[in-house]
Amino acid sequence: MEKRTEEKSFSLGRLDIVDLYEWHTNGKLMYETYFQRQFVWKEKDKKDLIDTIMKGYPIPAIFICDAKTNYTTLSKTYNVLDGRQRLESIFEFLDNKYEYKGKKFNQLDEDEKKSILNYNITLIQMYLEPDDTDKIKEIFKRLNKNSYNLNKMEKQSTQLVEYDYMIIAKIVSGIVQIEKIESYLDEISSLFVEEDDGEIDDYSLEEDAGNNIPSEIKELCKFERISNINKLLTTDIVFSHYDRQRQIALQYFLNIFACIIKDEIINRNVPEKLIIELSEIDKNILSEKLSKCNDACGILLGLYDEGIDSFWKNKTSFFTLIVLFARNLEKVKKISVERIKQILEEFQNSNESEWEKYNEASRQGVNDKKVRELREQILLKLLLGK
Known part of the structure; x- marks a missing residue:
């Protein structure tokens, strides 16, 4: 991720899926804002996302902000402001919870696995204090204006x-x-x-x-x-x-x-x-x-x-x-x-x-x-x- 500067309210960075998955398994990604939209994608949506990744097409950026820093273990966690559905769909596929073209992730050949794990996702880090709920809510509203329709x-x-x-x-x-x-x-x-x-x-x-x-x-x-x-x-x-x-x-x-x-x-x-x-x-x-x-x-x-x-x-x-x-x-x-x-x-x-x-x-x-x-x-x- 790009180093934070006082002049910026956000910065752009990129991470491979394999790195994001490591964040996920190590508990570095949080979904703490209880007002956040719930995970609602159907399996078809998930498979379409994997197809987009397999073909190397771009997907929307993931928005995150600092959640908290542990000064004992010297580790940091991030709160996902927008992109939970995309991330959870990717992680579920890597965990072999559904199939893409008849195959689960562990059934793909090595080149197919590489194309997924090495896929680069844009991260936008918002520079917000973890307890700055007013700004978090405002960003959340703006990001979700045109998101998945409520039933x-x-x-x-x-x-x-x-x-x-x-x-x-x-x-x-x-x-x-x-x-x-x-x-x-x-x-x-x-x-x-x-x-x-x-x-x-x-x-x-x-x-x-x-x-x-x-x-x-x-x-x-x-x-x-x-x-x-x-x-x-x-x-x-x-x-x-x-x-x-x-x-x-x-x-x-x-x-x-x-x-x-x-x-x-x-x-x-x-x-x-x-x-x-x-x-x-x-x-x-x-x-x-x-x-x-x-x-x-x-x-x-x-x-x-x-x-x-x-x-x-x-x-x-x-x-x-x-x-x-x-x-x-x-x-x-x-x-x-x-x-x-x-x-x-x-x-x-x-x-x-x-x-x-x-x-x-x-x-x-x-x-x-x-x-x-x-x-x-x-x-x-x-x-x-x-």
Whole structure:
């Protein structure tokens, strides 16, 4: 890297991929700004990047700044301001986590490996103090103006995060820790207010949104009260890393919890209007319904711990089972987890027409209200004789 001078706010440098990988493995690259965009590339994006590198074409520069200096070990770490998706895609390929043209990195010939490891990447080092958050945020905003588009769920969760229902959903799905919710809201407000694209145009965040969270919401979302929900939404049991980063787990919770609160199946995804409506419900009712949801998730975790067939871990059955368990909690609690597992697996291995209906309803039109109701009706009859 070019030596820092007082006259410059940044400097240009270059490093080979092999050197950047060494930084990565030695923990020299950090992603400490929690407001940073999450890792959202699909495998196709990753393979396209490797193809660009293999062909020797240029890729955008990586922006970094000092993170901290350890004066005991005489070592320095760097915070990645922009380029995380590119770096993680490269490192994952070097770690043999996906294939390029049918081959993982360790299967490439020596010349192919050299072309990747010796590829030169431009680094732009910003001269910022590690705790100069105002400048870091400003640079981050400017770098991300034209970056990877937010999907509709990300936009909705950003623009409606001032409402209690969305705050609860973000906490239980692990997107933000409750002790950091106020600072998170303020960061989101300043960083991700985007131009109107016609999809969400009625709501925006106030600058002081982080100061308006009711104390009862914080009490309601204490970890011991949401631990089962949190485990299901933040681990790889049902949702992949990519699902969670794109807030798909969050969307499922929004839909599931809406069904539990309203005690009816909703159609497709919960709309903005309903999010606002559910935010105005008495907090005692919200607390009661959240407890039911957490207990229902506890039963489902028990099934998964018992080693139930993976079919019941798909997102469709995950949705149906939690809603069914929560809406019929006292009756379901009277059935042992082992017995529920036995019933479901015998049903799955049967040739009954009801299984064919359920299986079909788990694969097509899965979010339509009638299809969701059909799945629940079939399992209600199976488990509770209704």
